[in-house]
Amino acid sequence: MTDLLIQNCLVLRIPNRTTAIVDEGQDILIRGNRITAIQPTGLADPSHFRETIDASGLLAMPGLINTHAHVPMVLFRGLAEDVPLDRWFNEYIWPLEHNLQPGDVGLGMELGLAELIRGGVTTVADHYFNMHEAAAAVEKSGARAVLGWAIFGTGGEEALDNSVQFCQQWQGAADGRITTLLAPHAPYTCPDDFLRMVAAAARETDLNIHIHAAETLDQTRASVEKTGRTPIQILEDTGLLDRPTIVAHACGATDDDIAILAKHGASVAHCPKTYLKLGMELTRVTAMHAAGVHVGLGSDGAVSNNTLNILEAMRLLALLQKDRAHTAEVMPVAEALYTATRGGAYALGMGDELGALEPGFLADIALLDLSGLHHQPLHNPAASLVYNADTHDVHTVVINGKVVMRRKRVLNIDVTDVLERARRSMTRLSQRDPAQRIQTYAP
Ligand SMILES: [Zn+2]
Structure with missing residues (x-):
C-alpha cells in the first residue's frame, strides 16, 4: 500500500x-x-x-525554500520602521532582542512557521538564538528546517561549544526534517580568530555554515579600509569557505568576491524586500548564476521584510534584476521559479533530493x-x-x-492559541533601551 x-x-x-x-x-x-x-x-x-x-x-x-530567515523575529514585527541599517541594529533590533525570555523563541517560531506553511514554504534556514525552542517548534509543525544558533565573537568558545552541542543534538531529528549547521553572525561581529575557531569546529564535526557577509557596499568598503580584505575574502582567509557555506545577502560582493564564492562552492541567500526597505544594494543574482554560484531566496527577519512571503520574494527577484539590468529579458519566469525551489535546495546542500x-x-x-x-x-x-x-x-x-x-x-x-500568547507578550517585547543592546553595529 x-x-x-x-x-x-x-x-x-x-x-x-x-x-x-x-x-x-x-x-x-x-x-x-x-x-x-x-x-x-x-x-x-x-x-x-x-x-x-x-x-x-x-x-x-x-515547496518554496526560504534560505535565510530569523523566523522568531515575527514577534517584533512593525517595531523598527523606516530607519537606516545602523540605527535599525543599534537602536532597535539589538535592544529589542535583549527582551527575549525563555519561551519567546518557541512562540515566535510557531507563529512564523504557520505563516511560512500558509505561504507554501516547506523548508526554512533559520539563524537565531535559543534554538532548542526553535527546533521543538519545527518538530511539532511538520516543517523542514536548517537551523543554526547565531553566535558572536563576544560569546567566545563557550558560545561556539553550545552551538556545536545544539547541532549534534538535533542533526537529523524530526524524521530527518531538521538539519543543523554553525551560524556565526557576520565578519563585523566575529573577529578573524573566532571565525577560524568556527571553521575548525565545522571541519571537526562535519557541519555546514550559515553567515551574513557583504550585506552592503559600505560594509565591503569599510572592511577593505580596516583589514585590507573584503568580507568575502575574510570568509576565505579564515577557512570558513572550506565548508559548504550559505552567505546571506552578499549585496556588496565584488566581481572577485563572486569568483571566490564560485571557487569554493559557497551559496548565497537573496532577500530582496529587506534590501529595498533598508535602502541597500541588491545581490547580483544574474552575475552569480553566470559564475555558477547557487542562489536561493530568503525572507530575512520580519522586522526588515515585514513578512515571510517567498512568493513575494520571487516576484521581487524577477522585477528587480530586470530593473537593474534595464531589460525585461533577464531573470525570466523559469529562472525565478528555479531560484525559489531548486536554487534554494542547492544553496542548502540538498540539491540532489529537494526542490x-x-x-x-x-x-x-x-x-x-x-x-x-x-x-x-x-x-x-x-x-x-x-x-x-x-x-x-x-x-x-x-x-x-x-x-x-x-x-x-x-x-x-x-x-488561535499562538496568536493569543503573542498578543499577551507584545508590551514586554516592545520595550527598548539602547543601553541594553546585545551587540553594537560598527562595521
Ligand atoms: Zn539576516
Whole structure:
C-alpha cells in the first residue's frame, strides 16, 4: 500500500534554469517521505493508497525554500520602521532582542512557521538564538528546517561549544526534517580568530555554515579600509569557505568576491524586500548564476521584510534584476521559479533530493488554487506563479510526505492559541533601551 495519492493536478517541473514545464492531468504518488512516481491521472487505483487528495484544478509546485530567515523575529514585527541599517541594529533590533525570555523563541517560531506553511514554504534556514525552542517548534509543525544558533565573537568558545552541542543534538531529528549547521553572525561581529575557531569546529564535526557577509557596499568598503580584505575574502582567509557555506545577502560582493564564492562552492541567500526597505544594494543574482554560484531566496527577519512571503520574494527577484539590468529579458519566469525551489535546495546542500517534483525526491509540495480572478484566464501558469500569485492561493501543503496544511488550514499549530500568547507578550517585547543592546553595529 502506498501512502499518499495527489490526484489530477497540474504539475510544475523546472529541470533547469531555462525551462519550466506544466503538465496537466497528473497524479503524484508518494511512499513514506518520497515521491515515487508522477503519471497521467487514471493509471493509479486510489484504493491502493492510505490517503488521497483530490487536486482537480490545483497546481502542484515544489515547496518554496526560504534560505535565510530569523523566523522568531515575527514577534517584533512593525517595531523598527523606516530607519537606516545602523540605527535599525543599534537602536532597535539589538535592544529589542535583549527582551527575549525563555519561551519567546518557541512562540515566535510557531507563529512564523504557520505563516511560512500558509505561504507554501516547506523548508526554512533559520539563524537565531535559543534554538532548542526553535527546533521543538519545527518538530511539532511538520516543517523542514536548517537551523543554526547565531553566535558572536563576544560569546567566545563557550558560545561556539553550545552551538556545536545544539547541532549534534538535533542533526537529523524530526524524521530527518531538521538539519543543523554553525551560524556565526557576520565578519563585523566575529573577529578573524573566532571565525577560524568556527571553521575548525565545522571541519571537526562535519557541519555546514550559515553567515551574513557583504550585506552592503559600505560594509565591503569599510572592511577593505580596516583589514585590507573584503568580507568575502575574510570568509576565505579564515577557512570558513572550506565548508559548504550559505552567505546571506552578499549585496556588496565584488566581481572577485563572486569568483571566490564560485571557487569554493559557497551559496548565497537573496532577500530582496529587506534590501529595498533598508535602502541597500541588491545581490547580483544574474552575475552569480553566470559564475555558477547557487542562489536561493530568503525572507530575512520580519522586522526588515515585514513578512515571510517567498512568493513575494520571487516576484521581487524577477522585477528587480530586470530593473537593474534595464531589460525585461533577464531573470525570466523559469529562472525565478528555479531560484525559489531548486536554487534554494542547492544553496542548502540538498540539491540532489529537494526542490523538484521528480521521482525519488522528498515529497515537499505546495498545491495552489489558480482559479482566482487575478490568474484568469490562465494561459501561462508558470508566469502566473511568478507575477500574479499570492499566499492566499496556497491551498494544501505536503512536507516529508505528510499533509501539514489542508484546504488553507494549518494542521499541527494551534494558531488561535499562538496568536493569543503573542498578543499577551507584545508590551514586554516592545520595550527598548539602547543601553541594553546585545551587540553594537560598527562595521
Ligand atoms: Zn539576516
